[in-house]
Amino acid sequence: MYSDPTFLVIQTLNGLQLAMLLFLLSVGLSVVFGLMNIVNLAHGTLYMFGAYFGIWVYNLTESFWAALALAPLGVMLLGMFFYEILIKKLRNAPPLQQVLVTFGLIFVGLDAVRMSWGNLATSIPKPEIFSGSVLIFGEIYPSYRLFIIGLGILVMLVLYFCLERTRVGSIIRAGVDDREMVSCLGINVDLAFFGVFCIGCYLAGLSGVVAGAVFPVEPGMDMSVLILTLIVVVVGGLGSLKGAVVGSLMIGLAETYGQVFIPEYASVTIYALMAIILLKRPGGLFPARAVQ
């Protein structure tokens, strides 16, 4: 079975699908880390809220696309609120304080979800157009997964264009290099950072909605994905789009292949991979800044 190329293609697609979800989650986290040295452990919580907001909008409108369009915006507003009341004040705080406060937010988020939507697992129905399957080398494959892969690639391209070809993108890259120098050129870096933070929240919400149609939506869905996301950020290197792309592809595929090809070691595959990479490259594969 393992040598069957069709099987390999199917598993690779599954891996890519996971990779794209991880990419949507990790890119914001990584750039925010890199730009402002802020550790936001509650990033997974935003993902969970994305899924629940998605269900909420779906129940009101019965449209997946309305959920996809509106829920991430709601998550962004939520992120902006937390930025104003908490994150802003943590900007110059030591990492431990940032970790404790944002870790606390995870529990607040968890209870807020339980109180609002209960403990039962639910899900967002897939959109009609992607509810069926396609044939890939004679195998049946759910088309919604291909939609996730396509969406991930689209977001990658849009982010790449914005980061590499626009002035705002230059400011963000320069801010990761040397924040103070950017300020000394008369540019409000904090504003650029706030923008990046908002986009990060939006993408976390987006991945929540998208994932809500394949994975169960339940309280605690944020924790498993948070760990994978942090691994992606660490493996890819802080602050770079390239790192987030390569990191999520590696971790997404390693996780999927590990479960299929070496199930007895599946629980450690990605951790072993992370350990090896960090031994060779302590700053991750493509850190935006050289490791001090």
Add this chain to the structure above:
Amino acid sequence: MSRKLLEVENLQAFYDLSHVLQGVSISVMEGTVLSVLGRNGAGKTTLLNSIMAVLKKREGRILYAGKEIQSLPAYKIASLGIAYVPETRGIFPSLTVKENLEIAARKSVGTTNRETWNLDRVYQLFPQLKDRAQNGGAQLSGGEQQMLSIARALMTNPDLLILDEPTEGLAPRIVQEIESFLTELKKEGLTMLLVEQNLSFATSLADQIAVLGKGQIKWVGSPQQFMKEMEIQHTWLGV
């Protein structure tokens, strides 16, 4: 009809527990060049970082064009028309040479009628940068980095240019080139605050010299007077 463009009054600055600047007062007249000389550790870079609010732990008054700026964040200070060429040059390695320049581009805020700096004009002044436009900021030589840092500062169309040891670690030929650029800028009427260890460079460019030692201003005067002050030179600069 010259006025004080920058005034620093009784500036105190601190790094952790050490009291680096102990009541520094200097002023730069519009259209002139002030060189601040001093040994390593005298507080020269601290003075510039304090003016730019890169160093925030400081007391005293800083006035630009008559307005207090010491409570403003760095980006607001810069956008009043002050450009900074730091000792580290501050080139963004992730950006190309061209992007390094474009990111800084801004219209002049002053009322002067100096010719506007844009990409074309900067490339005219520094043709090397045009050849290297698509290179990454990290791929430049020390001299090229310094030119890029000055060129980038000019792209903000400043009224005051602050330079921290622009000749440090550069070959004599490049130092000469930079000196002639800066002389040109001075002729155009650009006000400059220059920190230097290179005495001949500083004195040939400056209208006024201030000597900084142990966090205090020890002497102020013209370059001609300064050349005669052997004792000041010996005590505070180790010449």
